[in-house]
Amino acid sequence: xxxxxxxxxxxxxxxxxxxxxxxxxxxxxxxxxxxxxxxxxxxxxxxxxxxxxxxxxxxxxxxxxxxxxxxxxxxxxxxxxxxxxxxxxxxxxxxxxxxxxxxxxxxxxxxxxxxxxxxxxxxxxxxxxxxxxxxxxxxxxxxxxxxxxxxxxxxxxxxxxxxxxxxxxxxxxxxxxxxxxxxxxxxxxxxxxxxxxxxxxxxxxxxxxxxxxxxxxxxxxxxxxxxxxxxxxxxxxxxxxxxxxxxxxxxxxxxxxxxxxxxxxxxxxxxxxxxxxxxxxxxxxxxxxxxxxxxxxxxxxxxxxxxxxxxxxxxxxxxxxxxxxxxxxxxxxxxxxxxxxxxxxxxxxxxxxxxxxxxxxxxxxxxxxxxxxxxxxxxxxxxxxxxxxxxxxxxxxxxxxxxxxxxxxxxxxxxxxxxxxxxxxxxxxxxxxxxxxxxxxxxxxx
Amino acid sequence: xxxxxxxxxxxxxxxxxxxxxxxxxxxxxxxxxxxxxxxxxxxxxxxxxxxxxxxxxxxxxxxxxxxxxxxxxxxxxxxxxxxxxxxxxxxxxxxxxxxxxxxxxxxxxxxxxxxxxxxxxxxxxxxxxxxxxxxxxxxxxxxxxxxxxxxxxxxxxxxxxxxxxxxxxxxxxxxxxxxx
Numbered sequence: 133x134x135x136x137x138x139x140x141x142x143x144x145x146x147x148x149x150x151x152x153x154x155x156x157x158x159x160x161x162x163x164x165x166x167x168x169x170x171x172x173x174x175x176x177x178x179x180x181x182x183x184x185x186x187x188x189x190x191x192x193x194x195x196x197x198x199x200x201x202x203x204x205x206x207x208x209x210x211x212x213x214x215x216x217x218x219x220x221x222x223x224x225x226x227x228x229x230x231x232x233x234x235x236x237x238x239x240x241x242x243x244x245x246x247x248x249x250x251x252x253x254x255x256x257x258x259x260x261x262x263x264x265x266x267x268x269x270x271x272x273x274x275x276x277x278x279x280x281x282x283x284x285x286x287x288x289x290x291x292x293x294x295x296x297x298x299x300x301x302x303x304x305x306x307x308x309x310x311x312x313x314x315x316x317x318x319x320x321x322x323x324x325x326x327x328x329x330x331x332x333x334x335x336x337x338x339x340x341x342x343x344x345x346x347x348x349x350x351x352x353x354x355x356x357x358x359x360x361x362x363x364x365x366x367x368x369x370x371x372x373x374x375x376x377x378x379x380x381x382x383x384x385x386x387x388x389x390x391x392x393x394x395x396x397x398x399x400x401x402x403x404x405x406x407x408x409x410x411x412x413x414x415x416x417x418x419x420x421x422x423x424x425x426x427x428x429x430x431x432x433x434x435x436x437x438x439x440x441x442x443x444x445x446x447x448x449x450x451x452x453x454x455x456x457x458x459x460x461x462x463x464x465x466x467x468x469x470x471x472x473x474x475x476x477x478x479x480x481x482x483x484x485x486x487x488x489x490x491x492x493x494x495x496x497x498x499x500x501x502x503x504x505x506x507x508x509x510x511x512x513x514x515x516x517x518x519x520x521x522x523x524x525x526x527x528x529x530x531x532x533x534x535x536x537x538x539x540x541x542x543x544x545x546x547x548x549x550x551x552x553x554x555x556x557x558x559x560x561x562x563x564x565x566x567x568x569x570x571x572x573x574x575x576x577x578x
Numbered sequence: 579x580x581x582x583x584x585x586x587x588x589x590x591x592x593x594x595x596x597x598x599x600x601x602x603x604x605x606x607x608x609x610x611x612x613x614x615x616x617x618x619x620x621x622x623x624x625x626x627x628x629x630x631x632x633x634x635x636x637x638x639x640x641x642x643x644x645x646x647x648x649x650x651x652x653x654x655x656x657x658x659x660x661x662x663x664x665x666x667x668x669x670x671x672x673x674x675x676x677x678x679x680x681x682x683x684x685x686x687x688x689x690x691x692x693x694x695x696x697x698x699x700x701x702x703x704x705x706x707x708x709x710x711x712x713x714x715x716x717x718x719x720x721x722x723x724x725x726x727x728x729x730x731x732x733x734x735x736x737x738x739x740x741x742x743x744x745x746x747x748x749x750x751x752x753x754x755x756x757x758x
Contacts, residue, residue: 147635147636147663151664154635154673154674155662155671157674158719159719159730160719237663238661238666239665240665241666241732242732245732
């Protein structure tokens with residue numbers, strides 16, 4: 133539905149007000165009139181108008197003064213000033229004071245229509261821009277970070293408290309724990325959220341490539357540098373730069389990076405002009421930077437410069453209570469993206485997923501669910517849909533006793549509860565085996 | 579209140595044939611009886627010597643107060659150059675959802691633009707203008723349909739490009755029975 137644009141006409145001449153009123157009403161606008169600036173300001177106190185069309189020469193408060201007052205009431209209001217006596221000075225002054233446009237009476241009907249159409253378009257663009265900004269914020273929100281475990285609640289709390297500051301952050305955690313998502317969440321909740329977050333995967337680039345990627349290069353700086361190219365620091369101006377796998381950068385790059393972080397300025401490869409950029413830096417690593425500092429492989433000064441705040445993302449095996457939540461989340465996510473009806477997961481598959489240790493963390497779980505949805509029957513995910521063979525399953529948080537109990541029960545079943553054969557297979561004597569059966573309360577299956 | 583009929587009041591000389599054609603087309607478009615009569619006004623009172631044009635807004639008011647009567651819709655037909663204070667010229671205007679409108683032949687003539695006189699084009703333009711202003715008097719606002727007669731026209735070329743008919747949407751707004 134198209135929104136009805138509203139116009140407030142302010143002119144001391146009744147004929148002008150009436151004719152403009154009549155003209156705009158025929159175009160379907162909501163129109164109101166005021167015979168002087170005072171009345172217009174009082175109308176604007178209680179009602180919002182998209183466009184104010186005001187005469188400059190009016191008894192009492194003139195149009196320019198009214199324009200200034202309107203701007204203090206509503207900074208983004210569109211004010212078009214009209215006058216019968218055009219002078220360059222008043223036109224310039226009106227535009228300086230924030231008028232959208234300036235017209236001389238009488239104007240061509242086409243000019244008036246164009247003027248209002250342009251203003252309406254501007255209003256629509258501003259509104260669309262606001263809506264899109266809100267959508268970007270909601271899309272980039274912490275939605276993808278799922279977890280109700282205590283450790284994840286701490287991560288959420290840390291994201292929230294660090295987001296509003298400009299402090300450098302190091303996010304640590306094993307591969308696949310969602311470090312980049314945490315960085316995105318910090319950026320999305322920071323005042324820099326309307327500016328870009330630029331990611332650089334340092335581990336994927338050689339030293340020279342990383343240098344050109346971060347600082348940009350001038351045309352002819354090296355073979356293949358056909359054009360000038362902006363670097364990631366330049367692109368991240370007013371926003372955030374995310375340096376993933378920071379531990380992999382060379383000692384030379386560590387020096388360069390430290391200098392940029394300290395001065396917030398740099399020179400493009402092959403260039404000689406100092407470029408400034410206002411960025412916030414967030415790094416991530418799956419390595420222990422502190423021990424690298426102790427070993428001398430990572431610069432101490434750079435470490436302290438980056439490590440203002442440290443957020444540790446726990447591995448999935450340390451927050452098994454989040455697994456079911458993550459499973460449900462990924463099932464719903466992939467069912468929607470693959471355009472499939474909502475699926476569920478059966479109890480045995482769920483149990484199997486909870487028992488697994490996830491060396492690849494959430495990324496591994498996500499891939500498993502995605503695969504299961506692709507290969508499954510489209511209704512329920514079963515054990516057979518999961519790429520978890522028995523031997524690859526590493527039980528998590530099980531005691532030796534639990535393991536022993538399970539193993540003895542399996543071997544007993546294998547030998548049909550023949551005690552001698554089972555004891556021989558287990559390399560135990562019969563008495564010990566009896567004692568263990570008694571201790572674990574094992575019984576033959578019915 | 580549903581209007582009983584439409585009255586076209588000519589101020590100044592208008593060819594009978596031209597008026598007859600307009601009456602027929604207007605009646606066809608609005609499905610109401612249309613009558614014509616002559617009106618007399620001292621137009622010099624509405625003349626602005628600075629602009630050398632006639633004040634359309636004052637003329638509209640005059641027609642409304644002296645010539646219109648509810649429940650009919652009245653259009654004053656003129657052959658003078660009309661303006662309103664903020665615009666350099668107008669072809670006509672009406673009170674939205676009111677009872678009167680005005681339309682002028684003056685700026686619809688080909689000769690005004692250095693072209694050869696063409697009475698057929700003049701008739702087409704004038705009936706579109708009269709139907710357009712009547713549309714406003716019936717409460718219709720400008721339409722974005724490129725051929726709807728309610729599309730806003732700044733230049734005569736714009737009038738030439740649209741049809742003399744209301745589009746389906748505008749007709750629906752008027753609650754006209756399209757099956758008729």
